[in-house]
Amino acid sequence: GEFEAIGELESRILPSEKDISGVYDHEYGEIVLRQIGNRVLGCYDDGKGYLAGVSLGRILRLSFYEPEKPTIGAATFSWAGDKLYGFWYRRTNQMGSPWNAKKVSTLDGAELGNCAAIIYPENK
Numbered sequence: 001g002e003f004e005a006i007g008e009l010e011s012r013i014l015p016s017e018k019d020i021s022g023v024y025d026h027e028y029g030e031i032v033l034r035q036i037g038n039r040v041l042g043c044y045d046d047g048k049g050y051l052a053g054v055s056l057g058r059i060l061r062l063s064f065y066e067p068e069k070p071t072i073g074a075a076t077f078s079w080a081g082d083k084l085y086g087f088w089y090r091r092t093n094q095m096g097s098p099w100n101a102k103k104v105s106t107l108d109g110a111e112l113g114n115c116a117a118i119i120y121p122e123n124k
Contacts, residue, residue: 022104022107022110023106023110024104026084026101028044028099029044029045031051032107032110038054039054039055040052040055040062041119041121042118042119043112046113047114048068050066050067051064051075062075064088073088073089073090074088075088075099076089077099082102083101084099084101084103085098
């Protein structure tokens with residue numbers, strides 16, 4: 001059988017060549033991510049949700065935690081250029097909706113609000 005894809009090919013950059021740190025806009029608002037080596041720390045909803053995990057090539061495997069609900073689960077993203085594509089899962093492996101995001105700024109000079117303490121724990 002044959003396989004045909006329609007559309008534009010996104011760049012294939014290895015993580016060693018690019019740091020995914022930044023502020024991303026997506027369906028639920030803003031996600032802030034900071035990459036430290038292959039570790040990734042993140043925050044969304046101005047600190048109401050935390051993300052932590054690793055970068056594995058173009059794939060990010062993250063856990064999320066929302067202390068107010070409380071909710072825990074996992075998210076998997078792939079990235080290309082300035083975009084993240086992925087899904088989140090609840091603890092029971094129930095798939096949630098897509099988390100597709102576009103980078104809107106770097107961390108430098110960004111207004112991080114309550115997310116600053118989460119992604120920069122060494123400053124506490």
